[in-house]
Amino acid sequence: GEGIWFFEGQVYLCSTSGGPIGKGQIFRLIDGDEPSFELVVAATDASVLDNPDNITVAPWGEVFMVEDGDGEQYIRWIDAEGQVQDFARNALSGSEMAGVCFSPDGQAMFVNIQVDGLTLVITGPFPMVDEGTTGDETTGDETTSGDETTSGGETSSGDETTSGNETTSGDSSGDESTSGVGSDGTDTDESDGDTGDGAGIDGEDGCNCSTDESATGTAAAAAVAVAIGAKLLLGPAGE
Template sequence: MTFSRRKFFAIAGTTAVGTLMVSPMEGLLARQAFGRRFGKGYGPLVPDPRGLLDLPAGFQYRTFSLTGELMNDGTKVPGGHDGMAAFPGPRNTVILVRNHELSPTSATQVQGPNPYDPFCKGGTTNLVVGRDRQLIKQFTSLSGTFRNCAGGLTPWGSWISSEENTSTPTSFPIGNRNYVSKFHGYNFEVPASVTSAVKPEPLIAMGRFNHEAVAVDPKTGIVYETEDTGDSLFYRFIPKVRGKLKEGGTLQALKFKDIFQAQTFADFPKGKPMKVEWVTITEPNPPQDTVRVEGFAKGAAQFARGEGIWYGNGEIYFCCTSGGALGLGQVWRYIPAKETIELFVESTSAAELENPDNIVVSPYGDLILCEDGDDEQFLVGVTPKGELYQFARNSLNTSEFAGACFSPDGKTLFVNIQTPGITFAIWGPWTSHRG
């Protein structure tokens, strides 16, 4: 980091910041300073005097749960804040379940009494946030897992936390800096209602691969899964019993109906729905990282690093971080009821969109994308027409945004800056300043 830990905590110690209305000249200067196109949205971003988060005029933020803080269970807040979801809690509180993307060599770790693998430092923490957006309680809810990047919320009130690593005791034996004692590459379920760490149980039937994120169709209970590799597949898991993933089910991969082994990395038409079908994976828990190899051999389509995914209004959107002709990212839209998929967004320049990662469908119809590029990082909004705009800028450093999600009442956007690890609550005039 290019700033001291003392400076970080001094900056982040402020509980809330209200941004002010800006003049046309100030808005122009903001555009020139950031070098980014704004388009439709909530207006130009106002530079944050505290150097944390630039937002449109009228929006405010509060920070909490910084890396290193002491939690209620006596452990410290780990780093690597990543995927996250918000759930309704008792007495009008909000419960956040948050991933920590940490490996065995990370400087911090998720500490809990029931680690899945004692040599691994990833996992989840649960946060209880009050009506005033103040943190009430935080504690470890899952530990001993490997690089919990993202995941997804379920309609039955739990968070599926996903491992983005397929290490085994053979691939990383004792003596290696990354050694592990168990197989990795699984999903784990964490109920939002827990008050202490769960006993980890891998959801083996959902597949062992470089998991990124999941989204559940509430109408069917089918779980859709992304995979973060350069030749990833897009999966669905059909559980034997709706809402009970531990009881197993069938894993399948998406195939374009009229294209065998489609490669969607570039030169795909935008806005053209295409019919799909599904091929069944017969070995969802292979000894090697070969689930996608089996699926592709059966005709499944390949995607360029599938990452964030979210369900909203009968549609499922997911990001391909390095997709597109320029490798700057794509957003795909899958409609389960029609069994169609289409390329919804493809970045044409880094100034427009750079490597989208986590994604959320907002209550107001737009998508919010978390950038994970090389330079300055933005939260990028996407209108229902596919128009892009910048909603927030990380003015602290160049670390990625992660874990964007809205409170159950739709009034607060929660999001993380992954490093050094900080969670934001953002609120303001969500239905105004729209172009």
């Protein structure tokens, strides 16, 4: 096995040469009260899946893999029915692709062509995702730095006085910070929490990417930018 990815409490693993024909398997480990380890897909035909190597999960939940097989090198994905589909093919060389991953907003896929030393960005079209939530959701920290203080003691008449002031300010991102005024008249420290970037599914239409072998242009990609040069390196599947 080589590729591993964590998404929403689940760990996806590539067994690159596993399976009945030695062409690869994808497993999923789910932790919880009753942990499970299950087979997601297994290669039964090298033309469908050929030694999946690196793996990632898109922000909307679909699994993408890059291969290190014997023939043409593909990026493939698993659809909602659990079927392996072609996404893109390395039309430049026979080198494997590696390091596949998505931007936090899900609108760009990054992948390397190993031997050629190139990094590509594929800009979809991909499903739109809502900002503010991802598979690995983080939230801003709420900090409180102001304390109520009592600066007065009992007066000669036996009354107790209190002079501490407490103020609270929050920003539009939902982070809340609190600053207080101490008994010496100075402001206490104020801190802002950071919110995590990310997204949740906007729909259940999958990646909306064509895998039709007759499609023109780059497979499932509206634009491919290359780190070196201006060639389009990913050709349509099966070309």
